[in-house]
Amino acid sequence: MAVSFVSETKFNLKDKLKVKAWIKAVIEKEGSKQGSISYVFCSDEKILEVNQQFLNHDFYTDIITFDYVEDEKINGDIYISVDRVKDNANQFEASFEDELHRVIIHGVLHLLGYKDHNPKDEKLMRSKENEAIALYKEMFK
Numbered sequence: 001m002a003v004s005f006v007s008e009t010k011f012n013l014k015d016k017l018k019v020k021a022w023i024k025a026v027i028e029k030e031g032s033k034q035g036s037i038s039y040v041f042c043s044d045e046k047i048l049e050v051n052q053q054f055l056n057h058d059f060y061t062d063i064i065t066f067d068y069v070e071d072e073k074i075n076g077d078i079y080i081s082v083d084r085v086k087d088n089a090n091q092f093e094a095s096f097e098d099e100l101h102r103v104i105i106h107g108v109l110h111l112l113g114y115k116d117h118n119p120k121d122e123k124l125m126r127s128k129e130n131e132a133i134a135l136y137k138e139m140f141k
Contacts, residue, residue, distance in 0.1 A: 001035040008042040011082045022136045023108055027074050030112050035075035037111070039104065047081040062088055063103050065110040078107035105132040
């Protein structure tokens with residue numbers, strides 16, 4: 001099974017092979033197996049459309065994760081708004097690449113069962129994101 005990246009906007013993910021290896025390492029570290037994960041990089045307008053159509057939410061977001069996990073196999077579709085990632089990077093005074101990596105792994109963490117709907121869950125999610133980002137830096141320093 002594989003991780004794939006599709007862009008519906010003028011965006012091209014750098015270091016695809018590194019990102020794929022990192023995603024697999026995070027999944028395995030959590031005791032699961034990588035299945036098929038598709039990332040769709042899109043605009044604000046596209047993610048709003050997906051949010052309205054599938055979740056009945058009428059707002060912009062940086063990521064929407066569709067979970068198709070079966071047993072220990074991690075499968076899913078992950079939509080990421082490149083526009084939101086850029087805005088969030090500016091807002092949080094982070095580089096675009098760092099914020100993008102945070103959002104990429106955020107989707108994987110959702111597929112692994114982590115939630116972020118209350119402060120306690122959100123704190124754990126942030127901790128797991130930070131662990132994963134540290135792993136990326138360790139793997140590719």
